[in-house]
Amino acid sequence: MNDIGEFALLLALATALYGVASYVMAFRSNRVDVYMSADKTPIIVWGCVMVSSIALWKAFLTNDFSLQYVAAYSNIDLDFFYKFSSFWGGQKGSLLFWALILTTYMMVVHVQNRKQNVRLVPIALAVMMVITLFFLVLLNFSTNPFERLPVPPEDGRGLNPLLQNYWMVIHPPTLYLGYVGFTVPFAFATAALLTKNLDDGWIRLTRKWTLVSWFFLCLGNLFGAQWAYVELGWGGYWAWDPVENAAFMPLIVATAYLHSVQIQEKKDMMKVWNMSLVLLTFVMTIFGTFITRSGLIQSVHTFDEATLGYYFLGFLGVIIAFSVTMILLRLPLLQSKNELDSFLSRESSFLLNNLVLLGIAFATFWGTIFPIVSEAFRGVKITVGPPFYNQVNVPIGMVLLALIGIGPVIAWRRSSWSNLKRNFTKPVLTAAIGAAMMFPFVPLTDKSEIFTYITFILCIFVMTSMFIEFMKGTGARMEARGESPINALSGLVWKNKGRYGGYIVHLGVVLIFAGIAGSQSYSTDVEKHLKIGERFQLRGYDFIYEKLLVKEESSTKTRVIAQLGIERDGRRLWTGMPEKEFYKGQNQPVTEVDLISTLKEDVYMILADFNPENSSATIKVYVNPMVKWMWLGGWVIAFGTMIAVWPDRLEARRRVERLKRQEAIFIPAQE
C-alpha cells in the first residue's frame, strides 16, 4: 500500500503538470479538444492524492513503522482517534493533508463549473493546479511521507502529547479548510487578471468560497484558542505567538475584503483595492505557512523539522511578484468610476473599517517580523510578545468594535448629520445608561480595567444598533404585510440572507470582544501547596484537596491526578480532577486542566506540582470570567455565516439565466 501511495503522488505530479500545460494551451489556442483533454485532470489529481492519503492513514492505523513518518508520530498504544489525526501531526503529513484539501477544492470547483463560467474556470483551475504542483513537488522530492526506514523499529516514538487532545483533531483541519480555501478566490482573481475579464464575475463566483473559507479560518482560530486553553495549562487562550499571528492575519485581511467587496458589488468601485486584498489574503496564508515551516521565527507551534523555508520563501516571492506585476499591467482595465454621493455614507464607513482592519493586520505582521528587522539592522535579536500586541492592537480593536456599530446605521450612498443624530441617539443613549449602571460594579484601578469598561460600553452600543436594525426591518414587514413578529423577523432574515447573516456574525464578534475583555481583566488566580485535607478559597469557591491518584494508563503513559472537592455556600459543586500526564521518552509532563465552565466564569484547575512521597500537591486555580462568551461567539458566527451562504433561489435562477446566455466554450476577453 505504501508503494501505491508513493506512486500515486508521482502520478498526481505528472497529471498536474499535464493539466497546467493543457489548460494554458487550450486557453491560448482556443482549442476545444485540448480543453477536453485537460477536463479530467482535476479529478485524476484529486484521486491520486486521495489514494496517497488513504495509504498513509492505513499505515498509521496498522502501525506500519517501516515508514519514517509513522514511526516518528505514532506508536502502538496511541488511541485510534489520535492515530487518525497523527496524519497531520508532522510536517510531511500536514503537507499531504494540505494537498488533499486543495485538490478536493479544485475538484469541487471543476464539478461546479463544468459547463459554465468558461471564461475564467480553465485558467482558475490552471492556477490551482500550479499551486498543487508546488505542494506535490515538495511531497515527492523534499518531504515524502512514504520515506522508508532501513530497519523498522518495534514501536514508534508517539505523537507529541500536547497534540493528544480532541481539539487537535478538529483544529488543524478547520484551520486548513480556511487557509487552503483562500486559494479559490486567489485563483479566480488571477484568472480574471490574466484573461482581462475584470468585471465582477470572479467576485460573484467566489463570494461563497471566500465566506466559507473565512468562516473556517475564524473557527480554526477559535478552536486553536480552545486547545491552548485546555491543554497548555496557563489559564489563557491566546499568546500572540508568531504561528497564531500567521493564522490571524489572513483572517483580518479577508474580513476587510468581505466588507470592501460589497462596494464593488453595489457600485462597481474599488476594483484595484479588492483585487489587491484577495491577493494579499492568499499571500498571507503562504506567509503563515512559511513561518510555520521555515524555523525562522521561534514558536511553540512550528514543526520539528522546519526546513522548508527556502521553498516557501521562493514561492512567496513568485506569488508577490506575479500579483504585483499583474495588477500593474491591468491597472488601466481595473480603473472604475469611483464616485461617492457623500462623505458620510456606508461606503466611507467601509473604507474606514478597511483601514482599521488592515491596521490590525499590519501591526500583527510588523510585530511578527520585527525580531528579524531588529537582527538585520542592529544585529540584536529581540522578542515581540503579548505585551506589544495587547498594547498596540487593543486600542485599534476598540475602534473596530465601534465601527461595527456605526457602519450599519449609516445609509448607503449618502447620509446627513441630522440622519446620523437620529440613528445614533438610541444606541448611544443605551450605551450611556449601560455605562452608568456598570460604573458602581466595575473596578477601574488600572488601564486594563478602563479598556474593559470602554469595551463593554461599545458592546452595548453595537448590540443596540444591531437590535434596532432587526427591529426596523421586522416592523416594516409587519406594517407592509401584516405579518406576525416571528414571521416578519424570519422572513426579513431569509429574504436578505447576506445582510442579516452578516449582522448575526457581527453579534458573534461582539460576544468574542466581550469575552476577551472580561477574561483578560477580571481573571484571578491563586497557587497553594496543600497536604491532603487542606482547603483554600477563591472568589467564593472552596477547594478541598482530597487525594492524589496515580494511574498507569499504559506502558507509555502514567497519569497523576489531584482530586479536589469544590464547594460553594457549603454545597458541593464539583469534583475537580486536574492532572499531569507523563509519557515515556518525553522530558516534560503534560498538564491536563479541569474546568467548570459557565457563562459567568470558568473555574480552571491545574495540578502544578506534586510530591508522591507525602501526597502533597501544588494546585493553581484561576477564575476566568466570561471565557465562554468567546466560544459562544464562535457558534453565533457559525450560525450567521450559515445564513449568509445558504443557497438562494433567486441567485440560482440568475445562474441558470447566465448559463443560457453562454454559447461558446471560450469567449475572447475584451480589451
Place this chain on the structure above:
Amino acid sequence: MKTMRIYMSMIAALVVLSGPATVWAASQLADLENALMCKCDDKCGKVLINCTCDTAKETRKALKTNLESGLTVDQIVKQYVVKYGETVLSAPTKSGFNLSAWITPFAALVIGGFGVRKVIQSWVRPVQTEKDADESGEESASEADTPSGKYSKRLKDELDRLES
C-alpha cells in the same frame, strides 16, 4: 487643519492608551512574569507567565527571592537583560531603534487615514450643498428609520419582486 488636529489627537490618544508595559499586570511578580520570556532549554518561546515548564517554575522562585531581597522590578529586569540579552524581554523597549516597533503601526494608521480621507474627498461628487445632503439624507434616513409610507411601499415592491 481641523482634520489634522483630530487625527493627531486620535493618535495621541492611542499612544497614551497603549501606555506603559504594566497594563496587564496586577502585582510586581506578575509584572516580571509578563515582562520576561521563559528561557528553558526547549526554547518554548512563551512569556514566563504563560509557561508551565520546570525552568519557568525555577525562574519564578528566583524572581520571588529577588523581590523579597528588595530589588525593584526594573532592577531585576536589567539583571536578566545582562544575563540573557534583549531576547529575554517579552516586548521591545520603548527607546532607540526599538521605538520604531511601537510607532510604526500607529504611523501607518495615520498615513492610511490621510490616504482614505483624500480618496473619499476625491470620490465625493463635488456639487453638494448642505441642504441637498440633508434632504437626501432625510430620505435615506426615513428609509432606514421609520416605516413611513414611502419606505413601506418601496420595501413592499422589493419584497414582491424578490418573491415573484
